[in-house]
Amino acid sequence: MTILEAHNITKSFGSAKVLNRVSLSLEEGESLAIIGPSGGGKSTLLRCLNFLERMDTGRISVRGEVLYDSEVPGSEDGLREKRLHFGLVFQSFHLFPQYTALKNITLARELLVKKQPSYKDRKTELLEQIRSDGLALLEQVGLSAKKDAYPHELSGGQQQRVAIARALALNPDILCFDEPTSALDPELTGEVLRVIRSLAEKNTTMIIVTHEMQFARQVADKVVFLDDGAVLEYGVPQEVFEPPLSERMQRFLSHYTDQNL
């Protein structure tokens, strides 16, 4: 089943066109890798999907429901709820420094659950549920022992794993990653990639912007090559990475020769 359809997304900053009629679709349980040169618009695309950036034109639907359509007035309404279809993991984690690892994961849900009509009667039960779900997520990313640690007490790789758990806590339909390992020392990228890989094995629907070509090739079901704001290649990894390569793709991949594609 098609879970995400993004249609003709266009975005300019001033006179610079950063995304030019980008369309993509994603099946449930698939993971999509977005690769491409720096400045190609990868982050901007993710930010548009998460409504952190307002696209100039375009349409986004999830499970057939149109979340945003620039042609339809009033599309801005309820963006906050619509966001919950997506999760976003940032390049530099952005954990909340004053909260423990566990609280970072549970905070948003604790705030959301307050709006349930039954909240007052079932408060302790609901909060207990959120807490135990949070602990399960920490376990899933291998950080049970760090539940009471504050972000500054964690390594970059651990922080990023907490950030992944935090994004998972709200059960998004589509989990987006913006270069999740780019801010990490090389020896720490492995632990984060392992977590993402295990999510892929559980058929989590994901969009991963990455510079880890080998990882994209092995883990992603589909690959998008985004250059200059346009989709130049789109297909299964075999198609995208295997010759014959387009000239732009060849030039881009030549920077990664050491990575043993």
Place this chain on the structure above:
Amino acid sequence: MGFWEVTNSLLSGFRSTCLMFALTLLIALPLGLIISFGSMSKFAPLRLLVKTFVWIIRGVPLMLQIMIVFYVPGLMGVSVLPRFSAVIIAFSVNYACYFSEIFRGGIESISRSQYEAGQVLGMTKTQVFFRVILLQVIKRITAPMSNEVITLVKDTALARVIMVEEILKTAENIMTKGIIWPLFYTGVFYLLFVGVLTLLFGCAEKKMSYFRT
């Protein structure tokens, strides 16, 4: 007048000093936050208005502001405020403006990504501010705030320009009887008060040292 007698009457002046200090803080802190929101508003006319107001309040001597609040209503034929209220109003507005700039600096120093991290988790702007941003701001502004708060302790002495009783004024009253040393003795009260505040701010900083921003 003996030592204990002087101490006692200075203490009654000191009580007034403390009351002015406490009331001013109580009003100026929330007012400062509101003013800081105004000075960061996306609505340009409001922002300009607030910034002009802050400029005026910070640009005119506090002593003059106290006199304006007390005397000008009378000159315009409106009923005059009680002296003590006039002082509290002048202090509160003046300090709120200084606080607002500290708050603005603190709020703007928090990276946008903290807001975005909250937003993508479905939090409202208010939730993000109060649950994520505020404590980080408080931690960052503790040091500059301690400066302002300590200055306020000593600025309360300005109240005597409109004859409001406070410790320095009490000492001056005693001086008219030909005893001058109580005037210097007041310094001890100020020092002790500021000492306590310094300790409190130290505690607050320590309390917030469990995280880094």
